Amino acid sequence: QYEDDAFVSYHSDKQLCRELENGDDIKFTLMYDDRIMPGGSFFTSLGNAMYSCRKIILVVSRGWVDAALNQFEMDMALVTLLDDHKDMIIVLLMEHIPKAEMSDTLRMMVKHNTCLKWSDNERKQAKFWRDLKLELGKHHLEEP
Numbered sequence: 351q352y353e354d355d356a357f358v359s360y361h362s363d364k365q366l367c368r369e370l371e372n373g374d375d376i377k378f379t380l381m382y383d384d385r386i387m388p389g390g391s392f393f394t395s396l397g398n399a400m401y402s403c404r405k406i407i408l409v410v411s412r413g414w415v416d417a418a419l420n421q422f423e424m425d426m427a428l429v430t431l432l433d434d435h436k437d438m439i440i441v442l443l444m445e446h447i448p449k450a451e452m453s454d455t456l457r458m459m460v461k462h463n464t465c466l467k468w469s470d471n472e473r474k475q476a477k478f479w480r481d482l483k484l485e486l487g488k489h490h491l492e493e494p
Contacts, residue, residue, distance in 0.1 A: 355486050356405040359423040361413035400430045411444045439463040440485050
């Protein structure tokens with residue numbers, strides 16, 4: 351039923367995505383907005399891309415918070431969540447952003463969805479990757 355493991359909303363760095371797609375243990379298939387085929391409404395295509403994925407990952411950085419397209423992607427993710435009524439959004443906080451600088455929608459996403467925080471500490475990074483892969487891999491455990 352799903353074409354990809356996750357739709358990824360990010361600002362500029364795909365390093366995180368490369369780690370997931372080329373990992374040693376489990377490789378995930380990811381969809382990005384730059385893979386949406388031209389011709390037709392970008393916004394309709396974006397919504398269809400999100401619906402075709404098991405999860406939606408919001409890779410939140412300061413640049414992501416400031417980009418209008420990423421705000422739209424977050425709103426579209428919220429619509430997808432409300433339509434599907436399931437645990438499908440993963441928020442990755444790649445740097446500290448004070449709650450006062452987050453939009454109301456982002457604060458709600460952080461509070462009510464799986465939220466993982468990046469760290470400069472190598473041990474914490476290993477836990478970050480393990481937890482993210484576990485969240486993305488849940489369907490492998492749930493499906494027969």
